Amino acid sequence: MSKVSYDKRAVLIDGKRMLLLSGAIHYPRSTPAMWSDLLRQARLAGLNTVETYVFWGLHERRRSVFDFSERLDLFRFCRLAQEQGLYVFLRFGPYICAEINYGGFPAWLRNIEGIRIRTYNQPFMDEVERWLHTLCAYLKPLFAPNGGPIILAQMENEYALVAKNYGEEGKRYLQWAAKLAQQLEVGVPWLMCEGSAPGMIATLN
DSSP: OOOEEEEOOOOOETTTTEEEOOOEGGGGGGGGHHHHHHHHHHHTTTTTEEEEEOOOHHHHBBTOOOOGOOOOOHHHHHHHHHEEEOOOHHHHHHHTTTTTTGGOOGGGGGSSSTTTTTTSOOOHHHHHHHHHHHHHHHGGBBBBBGOOEEEEEEESSGGGTTTTTTHHHHHHHHHHHHHHHHHHHOOOOEEEEESTTTTTEEOOO
16 A cells, blocks of 8 residues: 655655656557556556546446446556556546547537536536546555555646636636545545646646
């Protein structure tokens, strides 16, 4: 089990400042048979952390029907990273961009009455909260305080690029998302990238 925190200079793991050298391997874009070798090569290249988005739209193609099998077996991917001595940084979304259709959202979101995506909208926020609670329960053994490799988590992605389209409702949404992250109590620091809110580590791509 590890305690993960941060100060003004670095991420701290068990009180020790760490220089995180991270590379991205997106688990659905390869096959489980490839994962061990990809992760081994990442370690041999000098990395100590692997980063991936979480692809909501692939895991829940149909509402409330979750798929974590085969190339969507995120649990196994994280365990294999741990076996290679790698930390894991998960970018939860719900919006991820990631050059994937609909920014990673499930297509069925569009069919929910009254929904507006990525803004302070109750139908949208209800679905996000339901998904993230489900996901974090699935991943619970993998967070560092529980002996797993996950040391960092990201909420939302690059919101500053669209914030002007949403105005004050967008700011409320980002603040809500930050509060939701804290309520998930995963035990590792949360960050936001290019657009942040109180309680999050503000980062840039």
